[in-house]
Amino acid sequence: MEQNLIFQSMDSDSIMNLMSRAVQHMPIKKFYGNQLMVKCIYICAKLRICENLGNSLESKKSCYDIAKEVGAHGESLYRMMRAMTVEGFFSECLGEGFEKGIFQHTNLSIQLLNEVTRDEALVHCGTAFFLSWESLYETVMTGKTSGFKSLDSSSLWDFLKKNPEADIEFTKGMASMSTPYHQNLVKMVDFSRFEIVCDVGGSHGLLLNEILKNYPTIKQGLNFDQPIVFENLNKLGKRDLDPRFSDVGGNFFESVPQADCYVFKLVLHNWNDDQCVQILDNVSKAMRENGKVYLAEHIMEDSVGDFTIKKKYIAWTDLHIMNLLNGKVRSKSEWDKLISRTDFKIDQIVESDQELTQNYIILSKKVIHVTLLK
Ligand SMILES: C[S@@+](CC[C@H](N)C(=O)[O-])C[C@H]1O[C@@H](n2cnc3c(N)ncnc32)[C@H](O)[C@@H]1O
Known part of the structure; x- marks a missing residue:
């Protein structure tokens, strides 16, 4: 109640500042998304999304093409991969010259090209x-x-x-x-x-x-x-x-x-x-x-x-x-x-x-x- 009153008296920039400082001061929050990443990694391993994206850090591909090849739903795969970019897993190619949904590997996603790592991910995240x-x-x-x-x-x-x-x-x-x-x-x-x-x-x-x-x-x-x-x-x-x-x-x-x-x-x-x-x-x-x-x-x-x-x-x-x-x-x-x-x-x-x-x-x-x- 008291907190709401404080928020009402602040402009939206100050609220954002306050929120981001709260996250910084509460490192506990960094664990909350782990279970989501575990499931996303499992899906990438299971559907071989990373191989499909390409075999080098430079490879780029549309997630909608990947979705067609692995039999997934394009927009849902897009939203999953976009969420994973926040954790440094894939990067989305944004800006001029790029259509929506083009992704590139990062040092994290490239690891799933290794068959041993993929097998481990399937068990741990399965x-x-x-x-x-x-x-x-x-x-x-x-x-x-x-x-x-x-x-x-x-x-x-x-x-x-x-x-x-x-x-x-x-x-x-x-x-x-x-x-x-x-x-x-x-x-x-x-x-x-x-x-x-x-x-x-x-x-x-x-x-x-x-x-x-x-x-x-x-x-x-x-x-x-x-x-x-x-x-x-x-x-x-x-x-x-x-x-x-x-x-x-x-x-x-x-x-x-x-x-x-x-x-x-x-x-x-x-x-x-x-x-x-x-x-x-x-x-x-x-x-x-x-x-x-x-x-x-x-x-x-x-x-x-x-x-x-x-x-x-x-x-x-x-x-x-x-x-x-x-x-x-x-x-x-x-x-x-x-x-x-x-x-x-x-x-x-x-x-x-x-x-x-x-x-x-x-x-x-x-x-x-x-x-x-x-
Ligand atoms: C954690 S795995 C270890 C596998 C292997 N030793 C290794 O380190 O990679 C445990 C193994 O015990 C086997 N196991 C479980 N119950 C068993 C039983 N009643 N009789 C024989 N093997 C069993 C499982 O099938 C599994 O392969």
Whole structure:
């Protein structure tokens, strides 16, 4: 009420000045549009708007021509791209000699020409992740993972099972996000003494394939995941895989194949402690003598000091996993507590010196001393 009276006594220029100063003094407002940009980026990735615009920073094209080629509605696409220019994503060619709706790339939009970046954008900005945030309120209020409820499914995996297109986007996105770290992960530890290596929840199988390429003495590589993942993956065509590589479909809550080395990359962080104990019990039952388990995971650290890219990534990943997957990014003491409930002990933690590569938590079976009583 009081504020309205102030506005009434001011001319419109002063009101604009006041408003723009308010925005400057309230940096909180810069976050409000993030969800809109996420959706716009998803649409650009999905419809390959950026490739259609051209393959260099100099390329220019009418959004109405793009709309025709991708089957979108011209004026709506124009208004979406115009809004994105405000965030520096595309620039609109304005002024003499330009008809309405001609756009040019910027340093942001050009990034979506990269297939890996596009795959990541499709997952991060895609339906499953986007909708799941709708239930964060419930997760925070109840302490129970609720993100999947917004997907009208009993879990993320159930949603992916029902939506083959989203499942393929998820698997391709995981492959794109994983690949940059494979070289480090293969070299950080020595897999040469193992005969059968099983990548549990191996999805696309690219890490296992890299392990096989680097360790010629390994006899067999088993890529273990849900059967539906391989069904969908194989629809994309033949994969370029080592002859020792094979996909094995199954459910790690029931059993895992026999092997002497088990790799789990970004798998146990998706599950709560009880579920992890159940999975590791199945590994314990199947593991050959002197076997080892390699958990490739991020480790939660105290948030003292600078907020590095790694800390930011881990903090958001943890929240995302809490809301959607019933898991967490565990600290060293949380790993100690969890592993103490299993047949395993932690042999060693091999920390990566590369900012976003996971660390290895290496497990072997506890030695059980049996005292024979006479
Ligand atoms: C976050 S992805 C990790 C994929 C891969 N390890 C990577 O880092 O790129 C988790 C994987 O666990 C698989 N998974 C989920 N539930 C499973 C189950 N019950 N049995 C076997 N695999 C499962 C998913 O299909 C998915 O491929």
